[in-house]
Amino acid sequence: ALWNFNDPAASEARFREALSKAQGDDALILRTQIARTLGLRKRYDEAHRALDAIEPSLASAGAEPRVRTWLERGRTLRSSGKPLEGKPLFVRAFETADAARLERLAADALHMIALAEPNLDERLAWNRRTIDYARRASDPRAQGWQAAAHNNIGNDLREAGRYDDSLVAFCDALAAYERRGGADEVRIARWQIANVLRLQGQAD
Numbered sequence: 001a002l003w004n005f006n007d008p009a010a011s012e013a014r015f016r017e018a019l020s021k022a023q024g025d026d027a028l029i030l031r032t033q034i035a036r037t038l039g040l041r042k043r044y045d046e047a048h049r050a051l052d053a054i055e056p057s058l059a060s061a062g063a064e065p066r067v068r069t070w071l072e073r074g075r076t077l078r079s080s081g082k083p084l085e086g087k088p089l090f091v092r093a094f095e096t097a098d099a100a101r102l103e104r105l106a107a108d109a110l111h112m113i114a115l116a117e118p119n120l121d122e123r124l125a126w127n128r129r130t131i132d133y134a135r136r137a138s139d140p141r142a143q144g145w146q147a148a149a150h151n152n153i154g155n156d157l158r159e160a161g162r163y164d165d166s167l168v169a170f171c172d173a174l175a176a177y178e179r180r181g182g183a184d185e186v187r188i189a190r191w192q193i194a195n196v197l198r199l200q201g202q203a204d
Helices: 008-019 024-040 044-060 063-079 083-099 103-116 120-136 145-159 163-180 183-199
Strands: none
Touching: 008 024, 024 044, 024 063, 044 063, 063 083, 063 103, 083 103, 103 120, 103 145, 120 145, 145 163, 145 183, 163 183
Protein backbone atom coordinates (compact mmCIF):
# COMPACT_ATOMS: atom_id res chain seq x y z
CA ALA A 1 0.00 0.00 0.00
CA LEU A 2 2.99 2.31 0.43
CA TRP A 3 4.18 1.75 -3.14
CA ASN A 4 3.65 4.08 -6.08
CA PHE A 5 5.88 2.68 -8.82
CA ASN A 6 5.34 5.82 -10.88
CA ASP A 7 6.90 7.89 -8.08
CA PRO A 8 9.75 5.98 -6.39
CA ALA A 9 10.93 9.07 -4.50
CA ALA A 10 7.55 9.55 -2.83
CA SER A 11 7.46 5.83 -2.08
CA GLU A 12 10.86 6.07 -0.42
CA ALA A 13 9.59 8.86 1.82
CA ARG A 14 6.64 6.70 2.90
CA PHE A 15 8.90 3.72 3.55
CA ARG A 16 11.24 5.83 5.66
CA GLU A 17 8.35 7.20 7.68
CA ALA A 18 7.07 3.68 8.31
CA LEU A 19 10.60 2.52 9.15
CA SER A 20 10.79 4.96 12.05
CA LYS A 21 8.10 2.91 13.81
CA ALA A 22 9.03 -0.59 12.61
CA GLN A 23 11.08 -3.32 14.24
CA GLY A 24 12.51 -6.73 13.44
CA ASP A 25 11.58 -8.32 10.12
CA ASP A 26 9.17 -5.50 9.29
CA ALA A 27 12.02 -2.99 9.45
CA LEU A 28 14.25 -5.17 7.25
CA ILE A 29 11.47 -5.56 4.68
CA LEU A 30 10.97 -1.79 4.53
CA ARG A 31 14.70 -1.32 4.00
CA THR A 32 14.65 -3.71 1.04
CA GLN A 33 11.92 -1.61 -0.54
CA ILE A 34 13.90 1.57 0.04
CA ALA A 35 16.71 -0.12 -1.91
CA ARG A 36 14.23 -0.89 -4.68
CA THR A 37 13.21 2.77 -4.95
CA LEU A 38 16.88 3.63 -5.43
CA GLY A 39 17.31 1.01 -8.14
CA LEU A 40 14.27 2.29 -10.00
CA ARG A 41 15.94 5.70 -10.10
CA LYS A 42 19.19 4.12 -11.43
CA ARG A 43 21.02 4.90 -8.19
CA TYR A 44 22.50 1.44 -8.26
CA ASP A 45 25.49 2.01 -5.99
CA GLU A 46 23.22 3.44 -3.29
CA ALA A 47 20.84 0.50 -3.69
CA HIS A 48 23.70 -1.97 -3.23
CA ARG A 49 24.91 -0.12 -0.15
CA ALA A 50 21.41 -0.19 1.32
CA LEU A 51 21.26 -3.94 0.76
CA ASP A 52 24.79 -4.43 2.11
CA ALA A 53 23.67 -2.80 5.34
CA ILE A 54 20.85 -5.36 5.69
CA GLU A 55 23.00 -8.44 5.11
CA PRO A 56 24.40 -8.80 8.69
CA SER A 57 20.86 -9.03 10.07
CA LEU A 58 19.65 -11.76 7.72
CA ALA A 59 21.12 -14.69 9.64
CA SER A 60 18.59 -14.17 12.42
CA ALA A 61 15.78 -12.92 10.19
CA GLY A 62 12.74 -14.75 8.86
CA ALA A 63 12.29 -15.99 5.31
CA GLU A 64 10.59 -12.89 3.91
CA PRO A 65 13.40 -10.37 4.59
CA ARG A 66 15.91 -12.80 3.11
CA VAL A 67 13.81 -13.42 0.00
CA ARG A 68 13.21 -9.71 -0.50
CA THR A 69 16.89 -8.88 -0.07
CA TRP A 70 17.88 -11.40 -2.74
CA LEU A 71 15.11 -10.21 -5.05
CA GLU A 72 16.15 -6.57 -4.78
CA ARG A 73 19.86 -7.37 -5.12
CA GLY A 74 19.07 -9.36 -8.24
CA ARG A 75 16.85 -6.61 -9.65
CA THR A 76 19.56 -4.04 -9.04
CA LEU A 77 22.12 -6.19 -10.83
CA ARG A 78 19.81 -6.83 -13.77
CA SER A 79 18.83 -3.18 -14.12
CA SER A 80 22.49 -2.13 -14.05
CA GLY A 81 23.32 -4.47 -16.93
CA LYS A 82 24.38 -7.60 -15.03
CA PRO A 83 21.43 -9.98 -15.42
CA LEU A 84 23.48 -13.18 -15.22
CA GLU A 85 24.83 -12.11 -11.82
CA GLY A 86 21.28 -11.55 -10.67
CA LYS A 87 19.90 -14.90 -11.86
CA PRO A 88 21.32 -17.08 -9.01
CA LEU A 89 19.82 -14.66 -6.50
CA PHE A 90 16.41 -15.00 -8.10
CA VAL A 91 16.72 -18.80 -8.01
CA ARG A 92 17.68 -18.65 -4.34
CA ALA A 93 14.78 -16.30 -3.63
CA PHE A 94 12.33 -18.63 -5.38
CA GLU A 95 13.50 -21.74 -3.55
CA THR A 96 13.34 -20.04 -0.16
CA ALA A 97 9.98 -18.38 -0.81
CA ASP A 98 8.46 -21.59 -2.14
CA ALA A 99 9.63 -23.56 0.90
CA ALA A 100 8.17 -20.88 3.20
CA ARG A 101 4.88 -20.75 1.22
CA LEU A 102 5.45 -17.12 0.33
CA GLU A 103 3.70 -17.71 -2.98
CA ARG A 104 3.53 -14.12 -4.21
CA LEU A 105 7.28 -13.64 -3.74
CA ALA A 106 8.01 -17.06 -5.22
CA ALA A 107 6.08 -16.18 -8.38
CA ASP A 108 7.83 -12.80 -8.53
CA ALA A 109 11.20 -14.55 -8.31
CA LEU A 110 10.28 -17.00 -11.09
CA HIS A 111 9.31 -14.17 -13.41
CA MET A 112 12.60 -12.41 -12.61
CA ILE A 113 14.57 -15.55 -13.52
CA ALA A 114 12.91 -15.35 -16.94
CA LEU A 115 13.87 -11.69 -17.31
CA ALA A 116 17.49 -12.46 -16.42
CA GLU A 117 17.82 -15.36 -18.86
CA PRO A 118 19.60 -14.44 -22.15
CA ASN A 119 18.24 -17.37 -24.20
CA LEU A 120 14.79 -16.99 -25.76
CA ASP A 121 13.71 -20.60 -25.27
CA GLU A 122 14.80 -20.48 -21.62
CA ARG A 123 12.94 -17.20 -21.08
CA LEU A 124 9.78 -18.73 -22.53
CA ALA A 125 10.20 -21.83 -20.36
CA TRP A 126 10.66 -19.83 -17.15
CA ASN A 127 7.68 -17.63 -17.94
CA ARG A 128 5.53 -20.70 -18.57
CA ARG A 129 6.72 -22.10 -15.26
CA THR A 130 5.69 -18.80 -13.65
CA ILE A 131 2.22 -19.11 -15.19
CA ASP A 132 1.85 -22.69 -13.98
CA TYR A 133 3.03 -21.82 -10.48
CA ALA A 134 0.77 -18.76 -10.26
CA ARG A 135 -2.24 -20.69 -11.58
CA ARG A 136 -1.85 -23.33 -8.86
CA ALA A 137 -1.18 -20.83 -6.05
CA SER A 138 -3.71 -20.33 -3.27
CA ASP A 139 -2.70 -16.68 -2.73
CA PRO A 140 -4.66 -14.42 -5.14
CA ARG A 141 -1.69 -12.03 -5.23
CA ALA A 142 0.48 -14.87 -6.52
CA GLN A 143 -2.17 -15.80 -9.09
CA GLY A 144 -1.86 -12.27 -10.48
CA TRP A 145 1.65 -13.01 -11.79
CA GLN A 146 0.08 -14.98 -14.65
CA ALA A 147 -0.64 -11.70 -16.40
CA ALA A 148 2.93 -10.37 -16.35
CA ALA A 149 4.34 -13.71 -17.50
CA HIS A 150 1.91 -13.92 -20.45
CA ASN A 151 2.81 -10.33 -21.34
CA ASN A 152 6.54 -11.08 -21.20
CA ILE A 153 6.08 -14.11 -23.43
CA GLY A 154 4.24 -11.88 -25.89
CA ASN A 155 7.04 -9.33 -25.84
CA ASP A 156 9.72 -11.96 -26.46
CA LEU A 157 7.81 -13.62 -29.30
CA ARG A 158 7.04 -10.28 -30.95
CA GLU A 159 10.73 -9.36 -30.78
CA ALA A 160 11.53 -12.71 -32.41
CA GLY A 161 9.08 -11.95 -35.23
CA ARG A 162 6.70 -14.75 -34.19
CA TYR A 163 3.62 -12.55 -34.40
CA ASP A 164 0.94 -15.26 -34.42
CA ASP A 165 2.28 -16.80 -31.22
CA SER A 166 2.83 -13.36 -29.74
CA LEU A 167 -0.80 -12.44 -30.37
CA VAL A 168 -1.99 -15.53 -28.50
CA ALA A 169 0.20 -14.64 -25.52
CA PHE A 170 -1.02 -11.05 -25.43
CA CYS A 171 -4.66 -12.21 -25.60
CA ASP A 172 -3.94 -14.46 -22.63
CA ALA A 173 -2.34 -11.51 -20.86
CA LEU A 174 -5.42 -9.35 -21.48
CA ALA A 175 -7.68 -12.02 -20.00
CA ALA A 176 -5.44 -12.31 -16.95
CA TYR A 177 -5.29 -8.54 -16.46
CA GLU A 178 -9.09 -8.34 -16.77
CA ARG A 179 -9.37 -10.90 -13.98
CA ARG A 180 -7.13 -8.68 -11.84
CA GLY A 181 -9.24 -5.63 -12.61
CA GLY A 182 -6.58 -2.94 -13.12
CA ALA A 183 -7.82 -0.40 -15.67
CA ASP A 184 -4.34 0.86 -16.63
CA GLU A 185 -3.01 -2.67 -17.08
CA VAL A 186 -6.02 -3.67 -19.18
CA ARG A 187 -5.53 -0.65 -21.42
CA ILE A 188 -1.86 -1.52 -21.97
CA ALA A 189 -2.77 -5.15 -22.67
CA ARG A 190 -5.21 -4.03 -25.36
CA TRP A 191 -2.55 -1.80 -26.87
CA GLN A 192 -0.17 -4.79 -27.03
CA ILE A 193 -2.73 -6.78 -29.02
CA ALA A 194 -3.35 -3.85 -31.37
CA ASN A 195 0.39 -3.41 -31.88
CA VAL A 196 0.85 -7.02 -33.02
CA LEU A 197 -2.19 -6.80 -35.30
CA ARG A 198 -0.65 -3.71 -36.92
CA LEU A 199 2.66 -5.55 -37.36
CA GLN A 200 0.71 -8.37 -39.06
CA GLY A 201 -0.80 -5.85 -41.47
CA GLN A 202 -4.27 -6.11 -39.90
CA ALA A 203 -4.79 -2.38 -39.54
CA ASP A 204 -8.59 -2.57 -39.54
